[in-house]
Amino acid sequence: MPFTRTHAAVEPARSEIDALAGPAVLEFGTAWCGHCIAAQPLLEDALRGHEQVRHIKVEDGKGRPLGRSFRVKLWPTLVFLRDGAEVDRLVRPSGRDEIERALARLDPAAD
Template identity: 55%
Template structure:
């Protein structure tokens, strides 16, 4: 599952995420968010450059949304990079694709 373009309402619980094997990227934000829209070219480029088939789940976040709160998301977009349910890296409001690519490499390899 490569880069995903649209945020969707959360369908996973924290327990589901913690039980996930392998790499996973959770991106918290909203489709109407200007910061999120501005970051998308950097995120899409990073996924294309990395070439790894890392699952990318865009989670529509907001007040009272338990998954975002469990990761203590404060700003959008926030990308949480996980391997086997454990957070390995986090990128908040990426300004360049390189920082996203570096985090992808951290979870895609091992």
């Protein structure tokens, strides 16, 4: 699945995220956050070639239950999931390489 450019209009329920099959990156942030905007080209570039990884972009903020369930404090926060379980997490990634390393951990052969 390719890079997702826009935040989901409705955030998924935690139970939906926990039930995901396969690899996924759950991105928490907002469209107006400077750190989030700066991370977009890094994430888009890193996801290229990882079509099997689902990218779910969720707008976060006060009172948003999904972000609170993942204890998100800063944006963007990238949660790397395999079969609904957290494998890795990056907060305010500053480089494509660190995103690539986290994506590599989604591969079951990396265990």
